[in-house]
Amino acid sequence: MNTAPPAAPAAPSVLVPATTGAVAPRVQIPAGAVSTVHRDPVADLSGRVIGYTVAVSVDMTHVPTQQTAQRRTGPVPVPTDVLHEHYLTLDLPSLVADRYVFLPATPLMLDGFVPGPVTPGRLVLELPARYEHSDEAVERAAALRALGVHLSLLHYRGEAEQAALLPHLSFVVVDANEPDLPLARLVHQAHQAGVRVLAADVQTSRVENDCRAAGVDGLRGGYGARADAQAAGDPEGDPPTGPRVLRAGELQCLALMHLLSQPEVDFAAVSQVVDTDPVLTLRVLHLVNSGAFALVSQIDTVHQAVVLLGVREVTTLVSALMLDARPDAMDSLWFILARALACETLAEDSAAYTVGMLSGLAVQLGVPADVILETVGVSDAVADAIRAEEGPYGPVLAAVRAHERRDEPGVLATGLQPSDVSAAYVRAVADALETAQAVTRDGGA
Structure with missing residues (x-):
């Protein structure tokens, strides 16, 4: 009995071009694809x-x-x-x-x-x-x-x-x-x-x-x-370790996020907390005085810096500090920001950014979402989305997470189209890159 595998289709007989930069003939992408x-x-x-x-x-x-009445099967x-x-x-x-x-x-x-x-x-x-x-x-x-x-x-x-x-x-x-x-x-x-x-x-x-x-x-x-x-908490771990416990510095960062998540942010209180951490102080001043903000004069105080940076930039910087010990700190923050921006785009609501940000942070830190939610303190709508993918923002988070897993049926189950989620996510990845590199001072792979 012949058990040899069936022959694969033969490769084209023409070998690859001998020089780099060869350009293949371009084709037009069909309308509707x-x-x-x-x-x-x-x-x-x-x-x-x-x-x-x-x-x-x-x-x-x-x-x-060619025959528009023809049905596709x-x-x-x-x-x-x-x-x-x-x-x-x-x-x-x-x-x-x-x-x-x-x-x-x-x-x-x-x-x-x-x-x-x-x-x-x-x-x-x-x-x-x-x-x-x-x-x-x-x-x-x-x-x-x-x-x-x-x-x-x-x-x-x-x-x-x-x-x-x-x-x-x-x-x-x-x-x-x-x-x-x-x-x-x-x-x-x-x-x-x-x-x-x-x-x-x-x-x-x-x-x-x-x-x-x-x-x-x-x-x-x-x-x-x-x-x-x-x-x-991976049940198949060997030995089973369960979710880890947050360290003191991480708890301090989450307490700062609590201040930043309030409807009316008290920047004086935020700057007071930042001032107690020399590393965070250095990072805040470095970021605000970097070329990205094109300021006319240097900023010397934390209070001025946090006001100029704004809630979103300071929150991102705090997240980056929590991830600093990881070997993939830039990529972890990039993942978090991409999820947050994609959720915000699809929901057309800035609260969905917080949903994506905190859910992604829980994933990257390897801690249960409840631990972060209890420390930060958020609205019921945000908490319901992160805990159980329920409420007004739940379907959006579920769709983005399904996209990250390459689970197209999971995206469709939320009522969103995979192509729309993909487009939002690709834009989010591109928009998040510069921020992730800036706040983590990434030096490359």
Whole structure:
């Protein structure tokens, strides 16, 4: 009996262009084509974000047909050049900063027509399923690497055809959730070839501990579910530790947030609290005197600074200080601000910003939301949204969180459209980047 896997479609016979900067023929995106964009952090085992996967999906259901009366039955195939065009429209630096960007390779990308601009040496193409069985797989991978593009192979199991590609790969991705996977052997095999190993969709601390023991280099995917589980107290932890307790400095920051969340903010009281913390004082004065505010003269007092910065900037700075000890402080704050801005945009209400901000802070600190809510003190509408995704702001938070998990049915269940949530989130990510970098003094990946 022949047990050999079915042959994969042959790759195009033309190898990639010999020079960088090649431009593929542009196509027009059909009217009615609706896209959603998802990004997910790729982090090492210390928690430091090294890059982001960015994936585009396109819905062609509402693209007019030649016969407008014709009914569509089932999913509409997306032409590969149309999908590629959607990737070309992305502003990748605003989505990933200077981290690695992991893109699922389209056929045109495999021909060397790669998106740009990106930080030199930070573009990673994720090779399609069964690529290793395609014609000229090794030769084409070598040509792509010659262009300075990194390559990542998904579903790595150490098969002969996959191992033959190792000299041309920078990353391989394994499914650490798969029973009986010889994880340690696969990691050793990849490391011998100088290739880093990423584990896909790890959502529990038990599997994460298995990855750590095997020498896995990082985690790809599952970030939203993993962070939510940590904040709720991961029941599969080994040993089970439950949610952590806030430190004294964090409690002081939350007390400051309480002052900042009042309907009428007492800036004198805020500045008095800031003045008691030398680090926070330094950060407030540094931020207000940075070039971002283009002030005519330097500001020397905390009271002047907090008034000029305003409630939102000071709240962001306090959040950044609480995250300062984390290896991914900038990316954590970026996540929080993106969630907050997306919630505000979708709800068209500034209170939804607070919902997104505090819910994201609970996730990033790994503490139950109730701990933060009890310390900060917010309205019932804000608290109901964060605790149970209920009330006027609950559906918006639920939609944004579902988008972060790439859960399209979850978005639809809120009554919002995935494309609308995606558009709001992409804008929020771009708008949040400069603020996150400024207040955390991020130095790059």
